[in-house]
Amino acid sequence: MAQREETIQDYFGQERTLVFEEVTNSEPTLYFEDTVLKACTHYIRSYRTEALPGRKIFKHPFQNTQSISAYANTRDVAIFFQNVLKYSLSDETIAYYISSIQCVEDDSNQKQDKEAWWSPKLQQAFFGQSQVNNTLLCFAVSQDIVAHEFTHGLTSWTADFDYIYESGALDESYADIFAILISNFHNPDVGSWNWEIGNGFGEQGCAFRDLQQPSRCNSIFIIDGQTQQIDHPKHMDNFLHLTYEQDNGGVHHNCSIHSYAAYKLLISQDNETNEYLFDVSTVAVLFYQALKRLGKQSGFIHSRLAIENIAKTLFRKDSTIIKQKKLGAIAAAFNSVGIY
Numbered sequence: 241m242a243q244r245e246e247t248i249q250d251y252f253g254q255e256r257t258l259v260f261e262e263v264t265n266s267e268p269t270l271y272f273e274d275t276v277l278k279a280c281t282h283y284i285r286s287y288r289t290e291a292l293p294g295r296k297i298f299k300h301p302f303q304n305t306q307s308i309s310a311y312a313n314t315r316d317v318a319i320f321f322q323n324v325l326k327y328s329l330s331d332e333t334i335a336y337y338i339s340s341i342q343c344v345e346d347d348s349n350q351k352q353d354k355e356a357w358w359s360p361k362l363q364q365a366f367f368g369q370s371q372v373n374n375t376l377l378c379f380a381v382s383q384d385i386v387a388h389e390f391t392h393g394l395t396s397w398t399a400d401f402d403y404i405y406e407s408g409a410l411d412e413s414y415a416d417i418f419a420i421l422i423s424n425f426h427n428p429d430v431g432s433w434n435w436e437i438g439n440g441f442g443e444q445g446c447a448f449r450d451l452q453q454p455s456r457c458n459s460i461f462i463i464d465g466q467t468q469q470i471d472h473p474k475h476m477d478n479f480l481h482l483t484y485e486q487d488n489g490g491v492h493h494n495c496s497i498h499s500y501a502a503y504k505l506l507i508s509q510d511n512e513t514n515e516y517l518f519d520v521s522t523v524a525v526l527f528y529q530a531l532k533r534l535g536k537q538s539g540f541i542h543s544r545l546a547i548e549n550i551a552k553t554l555f556r557k558d559s560t561i562i563k564q565k566k567l568g569a570i571a572a573a574f575n576s577v578g579i580y
């Protein structure tokens with residue numbers, strides 16, 4: 241067995257450099273597995289009828305390029321966790337970054353499973369497929385969706401939030417924040433970032449959430465017997481108190497308040513130089529260190545306090561003026577959404 245590196249076009253026509261596991265029997269076969277990085281992608285027709293993770297994908301001439309995107313996106317998350325967060329896999333967490341994709345690899349798999357999730361039990365991610373512009377598209381072609389699901393793994397190995405009410409919304413928010421950090425990692429110009437989660441996969445081709453403009457997306461709840469379509473909030477004044485039956489207490493709705501604070505933090509500029517105060521790696525470390533200090537029932541305010549505490553240590557080598565500007569920007573970001 242050997243590692244083989246190849247550069248291939250993904251679903252969007254972008255060149256992706258991938259590492260495959262080469263197994264030679266009568267002829268060489270390249271599997272979607274990187275035994276050094278410890279990341280792999282499997283194919284499954286239906287998680288309802290087959291056992292996850294399904295079969296390992298191998299490279300072949302009629303490859304659906306969606307699977308190339310899926311594997312490349314899985315690898316990118318593993319590389320980010322390893323290089324930026326300095327996260328190393330351990331026995332307590334997972335041995336491998338495994339993604340299973342339901343993807344049109346042959347004509348028999350035309351079924352929609354409009355879902356993507358992290359399985360805490362199996363410690364792996366699953367990505368179904370959805371009809372988008374008359375094409376069955378696997379959720380794993382979207383880098384932010386892949387990063388979102390694997391970040392649920394990261395939150396489970398750290399804060400391990402209860403997935404209900406405000407702590408559940410915090411779990412969703414951290415997953416969205418890291419999704420944005422990872423999918424925009426190679427673009428140093430925060431001003432031109434894409435802040436959407438799952439663009440094209442939401443209702444009528446929209447995104448699921450938008451960190452820059454939360455109200456571009458909405459949730460549908462039944463409140464007082466009435467079906468209501470409610471824009472995602474960006475302030476605690478609009479925090480929705482829902483029952484457990486309604487999206488685990490609105491975890492995919494209220495999350496946008498905390499995420500909007502992260503957006504405000506990321507776009508903070510020095511008022512003299514107009515330069516961004518934070519770079520993507522620093523923000524990633526800041527939020528990751530905060531995750532390690534949070535717990536099952538943490539709420540938005542606990543996240544703010546953890547981030548502010550870590551920032552004091554993280555920015556200790558900055559000049560007093562710069563440090564004050566950074567701490568001020570963090571405070572302003574959370575104040576602007578009413579987390580205080």
Ligand SMILES: [Zn+2]
Pocket residue numbers: 388392412415
């Ligand atoms: Zn999620």
